[in-house]
Amino acid sequence: MMKVQTHKMTVSIDNQSSHLEVFKEFYQQLDEQGKTIEVLPRNEKEEYQLQAVNATLAHVWKQNKYYRQRLEEAGFEEPRIDNLEQLTAVPMLEKNVIRGDKEKLLCVDSKEIGQVHLTSGTSGKPIYTAYTLADQYVYDLLPKYLELFKESENDVAAIALPYEFALPGLGFQRLFQFAFGTAVLSLGKGGYMAPVDKSLELMKEYQATVLTTTPSYAALLAEESEKVGIKIGEDINLKKIWLTGEGCSPAFRERLEKWWGCEVAFFYGSTECGVIGVECSKHKGYHVMEGHVKVEIIDPDSGEVLPAGKTGEIVVTTLLREGMPMVRYRTGDLGNLKESNCDCGTTMDVLQLRGRMEHMLRLGNHDYSPFLIEHFLMEIPEVGLWYHLKLNQGVLTIEAEKFRTTLSDEQLSTKIKQHMLERIGVECNVVIRDDIPRTFGKAQRVFT
Numbered sequence: 001m002m003k004v005q006t007h008k009m010t011v012s013i014d015n016q017s018s019h020l021e022v023f024k025e026f027y028q029q030l031d032e033q034g035k036t037i038e039v040l041p042r043n044e045k046e047e048y049q050l051q052a053v054n055a056t057l058a059h060v061w062k063q064n065k066y067y068r069q070r071l072e073e074a075g076f077e078e079p080r081i082d083n084l085e086q087l088t089a090v091p092m093l094e095k096n097v098i099r100g101d102k103e104k105l106l107c108v109d110s111k112e113i114g115q116v117h118l119t120s121g122t123s124g125k126p127i128y129t130a131y132t133l134a135d136q137y138v139y140d141l142l143p144k145y146l147e148l149f150k151e152s153e154n155d156v157a158a159i160a161l162p163y164e165f166a167l168p169g170l171g172f173q174r175l176f177q178f179a180f181g182t183a184v185l186s187l188g189k190g191g192y193m194a195p196v197d198k199s200l201e202l203m204k205e206y207q208a209t210v211l212t213t214t215p216s217y218a219a220l221l222a223e224e225s226e227k228v229g230i231k232i233g234e235d236i237n238l239k240k241i242w243l244t245g246e247g248c249s250p251a252f253r254e255r256l257e258k259w260w261g262c263e264v265a266f267f268y269g270s271t272e273c274g275v276i277g278v279e280c281s282k283h284k285g286y287h288v289m290e291g292h293v294k295v296e297i298i299d300p301d302s303g304e305v306l307p308a309g310k311t312g313e314i315v316v317t318t319l320l321r322e323g324m325p326m327v328r329y330r331t332g333d334l335g336n337l338k339e340s341n342c343d344c345g346t347t348m349d350v351l352q353l354r355g356r357m358e359h360m361l362r363l364g365n366h367d368y369s370p371f372l373i374e375h376f377l378m379e380i381p382e383v384g385l386w387y388h389l390k391l392n393q394g395v396l397t398i399e400a401e402k403f404r405t406t407l408s409d410e411q412l413s414t415k416i417k418q419h420m421l422e423r424i425g426v427e428c429n430v431v432i433r434d435d436i437p438r439t440f441g442k443a444q445r446v447f448t
């Protein structure tokens with residue numbers, strides 16, 4: 001296709017065609033019926049997902065050597081499955097295979113790449129993902145989720161997420177601007193143009209109504225607001241906070257809700273897969289974004305797909321990608337999946353997250369998710385939002401700060417010990433500190 005310089009948007013996007021064209025029609029029909037994919041009956045959604053999986057399989061078969069070879073090795077003579085259960089026959093994609101390799105999964109000519117994103121590479125070499133402009137500005141915005149997102153052109157959204165390399169900052173920016181027509185304040189996360197005080201000032205000036213950030217940065221902004229004399233609830237009045245990037249426990253979320261005086265909801269996505277799940281107003285887990293992804297839960301050892309409700313590794317297949325589709329991608333995240341019977345009316349499956357496989361803490365004979373321990377810790381109102389969990393030879397030491405309390409260090413330490421013993425039946429050491437470092441990056445809370 002000819003590209004005309006400086007007219008990339010109109011030429012490449014409007015006139016472009018791909019294996020995903022057919023889905024424009026599908027979503028247009030939904031629009032005309034006044035429906036979204038969130039409320040479709042299960043059989044209709046599965047029909048759509050089957051069609052989208054097959055379109056993706058056909059695309060990677062034709063465009064990508066690695067995917068094709070894997071499919072052929074698995075016995076595929078043509079790139080299609082007859083029902084979603086047969087997806088188990090498609091080989092899974094491991095992180096290690098694509099780490100540090102920017103070509104392996106590429107399914108378009110490199111000239112078609114519009115944006116490159118990288119994972120943070122905290123656990124090894126980064127994973128490169130390449131998106132076409134149409135991926136990001138057309139197909140990613142096709143499925144609408146009007147039950148889950150209430151933002152509109154009347155809102156002002158502050159985005160305090162990294163804009164460099166990774167997907168979150170720019171991903172939310174596109175979502176708010178192009179899907180909802182919301183004005184965006186691109187705060188970033190403590191970059192040199194956006195120190196915390198300036199970010200808070202801008203939120204005040206423009207009367208931000210929505211904040212999208214990580215749990216730890218939401219805590220940092222709240223703390224700093226007190227230092228710079230900006231009053232939450234008066235100078236900044238948010239309607240909603242979206243949390244992403246780091247997991248956090250329900251109790252931590254409730255603490256943030258109290259502090260910020262607004263609803264706080266989780267958003268689960270990744271740089272490789274984009275959006276995966278979003279919490280509704282009932283806060284009973286993440287609704288899987290079934291327009292964008294097909295999610296499976298597998299036994300991490302055997303690779304077998306697990307039945308509904310069983311916890312295992314989350315495996316994601318992207319449905320609307322041309323640049324670099326992810327087919328049965330092993331995320332390394334743990335969770336379980338159930339059919340929705342949620343009061344919000346959304347029929348999309350409900351995912352419970354259980355943290356990352358490598359972050360589980362072995363205490364006694366049990367593995368504990370750090371979020372479960374955080375949850376119990378945050379139930380104690382005198383404990384601050386910054387803490388460390390240190391595991392040394394099977395013994396857990398909790399380092400915690402005091403929060404708006406007259407308790408002495410010793411009293412609080414005793415209270416934490418007793419509470420953890422009641423909750424998880426584990427004896428732990430407690431150290432009360434007042435100097436746990438704040439961070440602009442991902443908060444590191446677990447040390448093993």
Ligand SMILES: [Zn+2]
Pocket residue numbers: 280281282287342343344345346
């Ligand atoms: Zn719901």
